[in-house]
Amino acid sequence: MTKTYKIVFFDIDGTLVDEEKRIPPDAIEAIARLKESGVEPVIATGRAPYFFKELAEEAGIESWVCLNGAYVVYRGKVLFERTIPMSDLEKLVTLSASLNHPLVFEGKDAFYANRDGRHESVFDSIESLRVLQPLFDADFWKKEGVYQVFLHCESRDEHHYPDALPNLRFVRWHEKAMDVLTRTGSKAEGISALLAALGLRPEDAVAFGDGLNDKEMLELVGLGIAMGNAHPELLPYANYVTTRVDEGGVRNGLVHAGLL
Known part of the structure; x- marks a missing residue:
């Protein structure tokens, strides 16, 4: 039976954007098609909110797990916060x-x-x-x-x-x-909080990443996808390796997940 995922988490640098910090047009189109099918796209990044506001608008994404899981916002509502003591x-x-x-x-x-x-x-x-x-x-x-x-x-x-x-x-x-x-901070912690709030399970989720701070996130979800340009140390944590960010990586990963 084909697995139907309900939510997809996207890292930003090296995943949604290329080395010039631009979102490839095919990634924007893929995310729009994802939304049309009823699947929720969410940013999952180490960046702070003020570092990606315009980028999120360009991608058409309204929810995010940011600051490496320390601050979680779902469609304008703060769901989780974790500050350093x-x-x-x-x-x-x-x-x-x-x-x-x-x-x-x-x-x-x-x-x-x-x-x-x-x-x-x-x-x-x-x-x-x-x-x-x-x-x-x-x-x-x-x-x-x-x-x-x-x-x-x-x-x-x-x-x-x-x-x-x-x-x-x-x-x-x-x-x-x-x-x-x-010590326990990671994107996975913020993602877990968001999934719980939405009544979803980790196996309902897909995540895309390329960096060392994506390890826990890829391990947590039902389908962890590493970009073709990912750090070599991330690859063992991925279920699938897609193409590079500038070679249709997001689109091809979503096709592999059965979401496009």
């Missing part, structure tokens, strides 16, 4: 300062760096997202909820953090930057 943020701030590694704090409405002026690691990594650079507020973490932090360090220095901060999780997304989450 203040005590853990304080330890991260202290350790990163001792190692001279800048931080960027991500709230649900804005993001701020704890260094004033342009810092090469901060600028280069955030520039790669094709979004505006953060403003400066070293104490933002004391004032508002922080859902995720960008830790700006190279891979040779990341070993300083996991043992010193066991309540936090570190996932690299750029050669000069890592996402910092709560």
Whole structure:
């Protein structure tokens, strides 16, 4: 019997958008056809909401699991939130300062760096997202909820953090930057909250991804699809590998799932 999926989760960078941060026209068309058939498309990204608002509108997607599962919105309604405890943020701030590694704090409405002026690691990594650079507020973490932090360090220095901060999780997304989450934080956590709210099971879902922060998501759902341009370490977690984002990857993956 053919499996009928009810919801599809899409990562953004390297999945919905190419290296130029553009959504291929065939992906937009595929998502429109998906909606016409009654299947819900949802963004599942490490990005914050202010990093993808226009992109979501272009794709015709109204719901998202963002900030690596820490903030979940379904058609305008917030369903789930997870912030990093203040005590853990304080330890991260202290350790990163001792190692001279800048931080960027991500709230649900804005993001701020704890260094004033342009810092090469901060600028280069955030520039790669094709979004505006953060403003400066070293104490933002004391004032508002922080859902995720960008830790700006190279891979040779990341070993300083996991043992010193066991309540936090570190996932690299750029050669000069890592996402910092709560220890249990992942896209899968946010997806589970959304599925529960909608009365759906993980096996009712499909997910597309290409990066290291997509492992848990692909493992959770009924059909995990890795893009042809995916990180090699993601492939063992996928049920299927589609073509590259710029080679019809989204459309071809949906065809494989029996949704187009």
